[in-house]
Amino acid sequence: MNTLILLWLLVALVIFPLLLRITAPYGRHTKAGWGITLPNHIGWIIMESPAWIVMTTWFFINPADKSNVQWFFYLLYMGHYIYRSLIFPFRLRTKGKDMPLVIVLSAILFNLVNASILGYFVSYACTYTDVWFYDPRFILGLALFILGFGINFWADSTLINLRKPGETGYKIPQGGLFNYISCPNHFGEILEWCGYALLCWSVPALSFAIWTAANLLPRALSHHRWYRDKFPEYPARRKAVIPFLW
């Protein structure tokens, strides 16, 4: 298992610099020439659902009784991905916008492999007993996870609400963490999965956090460059994704 994860992490090492050079063409970066497209919110549902389907399959094909810790890890992950795949797409104000199929397919691959690695750990390899709930790594990790999810949810909600129903354009987001970084939603999501890695204290969860960062750091940098190009009045001191740093 660890060899497989190592190989998968090597793929992330290749993908990260590629994503720094080639901006994934969806949302504000959509452009012609990327082949077949499908409606944006359908794309989100299809590409994010494998995450919870694969995790649930792993969890329930193992007939053994699960510990409280396994149930906790499972439900935390499920909470995020049920939200991302079945609720978030219906909150978006992107009527009439499309997403390339190639983005959907690459996200499906990302979710299939990551959810398999994590699903195997949560369902089979995790041997913690209830004592783990009192471990400082669990407590700190859970705090980071909740904070990260809160920031991600707040930032996405702020961005979605910049548009009145029916609008499709872009505005400069203001307030809270937006005063420091262009993409608090990506910052929050990275924090969330770093928290999950800490509370699971396992290589599979660490691998997932690294993959999330490899995906979202380049996206945040692309967003940041895009804001600066599009809005000459864009706040000069605002960083891309890590307050005061990057």
Ligand SMILES: NC(=O)c1ccc[n+]([C@@H]2O[C@H](COP(=O)([O-])OP(=O)(O)OC[C@H]3O[C@@H](n4cnc5c(N)ncnc54)[C@H](OP(=O)(O)O)[C@@H]3O)[C@@H](O)[C@H]2O)c1
């Ligand atoms: N785990 C992962 O690897 C992963 C990968 C990708 C995304 N995600 C998560 O999925 C969520 C969405 O990601 P994203 O990169 O698509 O986010 P995003 O580009 O910031 O967009 C979020 C939503 O807000 C709208 N929006 C963004 N900025 C706006 C502005 N300045 N004015 C008006 N509307 C604006 C977007 O519309 P448009 O679509 O029309 O631009 C979209 O509907 C985030 O929470 C992210 O963390 C996770």
